[in-house]
Amino acid sequence: MSVAAAPYDELASSKRARLLNELNELTHWHAEHCEPYRRILSAAFAGQTLFRSIEELPAIPVRLFKTIDLVSVPPTEIVKTMHSSGTSSQGHSKVFLDMSTAGAQTRALLSIMKSLLGSKRVPMVIVDNVNTINQREAFSARAAAVRGFSQLGCDHLYLLNDAMEVNWDALQDFTSRHKGETLLVFGFTFIIWQYFYQESLKRGKLDLSDGILIHGGGWKKLTDQQVSNEEFKRCMRDQLGVRHVYNYYGLVEQTGSIFIECAEGNLHAPAYADVLIRHPETFRPLPFGARGLLQLMSNIPRSYPGHVLLTEDLGLILGEDDCPCDRKGKYFMVEGRLPHAELRGCSDTYQERL
């Protein structure tokens, strides 16, 4: 799998055909190397491994990663096992990475971020505690995000101590040291909101005006608090004084698929990934503009069958190749989670067949 140097340059006419080939090849690979996956294809897709369109490709519900070990390489080749942080009643997803897939995911991330930040590493504030990254074998989605994005930065400041309190002196020192330079501020959306933003309100406005804030990790907690994306941006600019705020959407079950917001507020599919929307009950593919379940496709996952995944997130595709920001490819928005009850049928069906 090759990582495009320019992640947003390819038009649909070229991308569709190329990605379909790559996803077919991966489907075949995983059918050969992952027994549960082969059985799914056999039970639900007549054992097919070659599909005529992206819409016909077999999609695995992300929930399945919580209940079965889906892996396509021998255990000796696994270098990392990622896990999601779900509520304990749901269990945790396990995602098995070998060196090649882990490396490809890193290159994908850097390629996407390079298009936003350039190739120079920038002084970086990580709104989290340094201990989040210190587990070497098993990685949470949060640890992986911090570790992945931290490669973009230099002179890293981990802003929060073990009690998740802001080290204000260190921040002051950091901003003085890097006066006039572009800063990168990175963290999980909820952590930035709860532990940095809320605390800073008690102290007066900050001036991180050279800062680009990149955040991701889900809106559920903020939605519960009635904070929208627009509201979040406004608060960040107003209180922290950052110039640019970019949300990203990603999934631990398909790390490397990073969909970052453009200046217009739209999430963009890079060259190695794509999205489509399915009706939450019939699973029929839906046209642009229709809200439904997000299906994510990526040519990266080789060590585990995560190349075509049906998420539990609702969203809609806004368009393709014509975003005013000038990036090519599909652009979309994510609107929140599907309530649990509705998705059970799909995963249960797969479960029964295995």
Add this chain to the structure above:
Amino acid sequence: MSENEMTLRAAFCEVLSLPEDQITDETSYGTTKWDSIAHMALVAAIDSSFNLTMDTDDLLGMSSYGKAKEILRKYGIQI
């Protein structure tokens, strides 16, 4: 051995906890202790020792001790 080479080898020894005589051009990412966390520590140590900030492509491309030397030469370090 040049002073620059000694400095580089010292960074590798320290971050990877390897004895000096085990560092060769082939010492690479993914072998024993050189994982993604060690990688960031190596980059930080090299940046600091040579007073530079390597760009993201070089950070990503620094997959071995041999590569590290090539990268330093790009930044004008004689090694």
